[in-house]
Amino acid sequence: MRIDLHTHSTASDGTDSPAELVRNAAAAGLDVVALTDHDTSRGHAEAVAALPAGLTLVTGAELSCRLDGVGLHMLAYLFDPDEPELLRERELVRDDRVPRARGMVAKLNDLGVHVTWEQVARIAGDGSVGRPHVAEALVELGVVATVSDAFTPDWLADGGRAYVGKHELDPFDAIRLVKAAGGVTVFAHPAAVKRGQVVPESVIADLAAAGLDGIETDHMDHDPATRARLRGLAADLGLLATGSSDYHGSRKTCVLGEFTTDPDVYGEITRRATGAFPVPGAGGTTA
Numbered sequence: 356m357r358i359d360l361h362t363h364s365t366a367s368d369g370t371d372s373p374a375e376l377v378r379n380a381a382a383a384g385l386d387v388v389a390l391t392d393h394d395t396s397r398g399h400a401e402a403v404a405a406l407p408a409g410l411t412l413v414t415g416a417e418l419s420c421r422l423d424g425v426g427l428h429m430l431a432y433l434f435d436p437d438e439p440e441l442l443r444e445r446e447l448v449r450d451d452r453v454p455r456a457r458g459m460v461a462k463l464n465d466l467g468v469h470v471t472w473e474q475v476a477r478i479a480g481d482g483s484v485g486r487p488h489v490a491e492a493l494v495e496l497g498v499v500a501t502v503s504d505a506f507t508p509d510w511l512a513d514g515g516r517a518y519v520g521k522h523e524l525d526p527f528d529a530i531r532l533v534k535a536a537g538g539v540t541v542f543a544h545p546a547a548v549k550r551g552q553v554v555p556e557s558v559i560a561d562l563a564a565a566g567l568d569g570i571e572t573d574h575m576d577h578d579p580a581t582r583a584r585l586r587g588l589a590a591d592l593g594l595l596a597t598g599s600s601d602y603h604g605s606r607k608t609c610v611l612g613e614f615t616t617d618p619d620v621y622g623e624i625t626r627r628a629t630g631a632f633p634v635p636g637a638g639g640t641t642a
Contacts (some may be wrong), residue, residue, distance in 0.1 A: 358387040358616040360413060360624075361543065361571065361599030362428060365480060366390075366398030367417075368487040370604030373398035374405035377636075382406040383611040387621060387633070389413035389599075394448040395483055396436040406636035413624075413633050416545060418533075419448050421523040424551050426513050427497045427542065430571065433628035434538025441532040444524055448614060449483055451522040458519035458563045459511065463489075466505060468498055486511050487606055502606055506550060513551040530566045537630025541569040541597050542550060547576035556588060563592040568627060573598030573614040595620045 362378045363369035371379060373390060376398075380388040390412060399414045406412050415432040434441065456475055463470045470492045478495075479488040490505035499505045502532050508515045524532075526542075533540050542562065546553055559570065572585040573596075589596040598614035601607070625633055 356618045356621070357384055357612055358618065358621045359385050359573075359602070359612050359614075360387075360415075360432070360541070360597050360601050360616050360621070361391050361417070362388055362602040362611065363392050363604075364390060364398045364402070364415075366395055367392035367483045368479075368485050368603060368606065369409070369482075370606050373514070376412060376602075376604075377402050377406050377412060380611050381410045385410060387411045387413060389415045389430075389600065391415040391430055393415045393417050393483055393485060394419055394445045397444075397483075399436070402443070403634050404548045406634060408636045408638040410440050410636040411633045412605040412636070414631050415538075417446065418445070418529050419521070419523045420526040420529050421520075422526050422554060422558065425524065425554050427526055429526055429533070429619070430541040431529070431533040431536075431544045432541070433631045433633070434533050434536035434537045435630035436536075438532075438630065440538035441521060441536045442577060442639050444528075447522045448524070449460075452484050455519045455521040456486075456489060459486070459489050459517050462517040462519065463493075463510075464495040465484035468493070468496065468517075468582050470496060487603070489517075490560055491606065526562060527565050534566055537628060539568045539627050540566070541571055541595065541624075542567060543571045544574045545570050545603065546581050547574065549576055559588065559594075560592055563594055567594065568624070569595030569597055569620070571599055572596040574601060575609045575613060576601075595623060597624075 404515045418429040435546040474492045490502040493499045494506045597616045600613040
């Protein structure tokens, strides 16, 4: 089985619609794909409706968290999307995205970059507007060469010149809320130092003690030595070790199935979940 447990669609900051994403996942030879848009489950219904035969969908989300000033992302799988407390927190994050993006546009204007809110809104379309959309506007203007180049202290990285914060969950609260909604939690790209500051491994141990289920060890932002170290850490802490592409369509260079999750680990994730269950494809719509 080929299993990719971290992808994004136009429901947040990917460039494939949810329907396109599942069709592309099947074409890439995946057996299982998780749709984990940022702080939203809005793309799930479209993905389910289009799900090709032979592909299983894991519903999920990537939750925005912050601890002691350090941003981190928590992948949440197979939770009940209607559980009130977790839904309220996700809506708070979503509702804060527009004023945050407008604030980044204003800071960029102060820096002499003539990005506009209309440009960012056009790029975001129906998705939940975020830093990648602002970054793409910088690419359009020729300020940076790639989206990744915008995530530096000069521009949009945490604490950067044009950075603006938003409502984010405490990761310990995120674990509690996802558990209460019947879901499973995996710390996304925990050692992605190229994105900015990361939490120390002692924090991962504390999260494990609080009920964290796993860490995303195999990811494009982890070099081979880091992946090996994280797999050892997962074993020491009794955590599941996952691998994923973090696919965003054409917005990033990663491809579907670039890294994958062991079938036994996937089986354990589905065994622990009680809020929702994987959806097997039945030959979805082709439109």
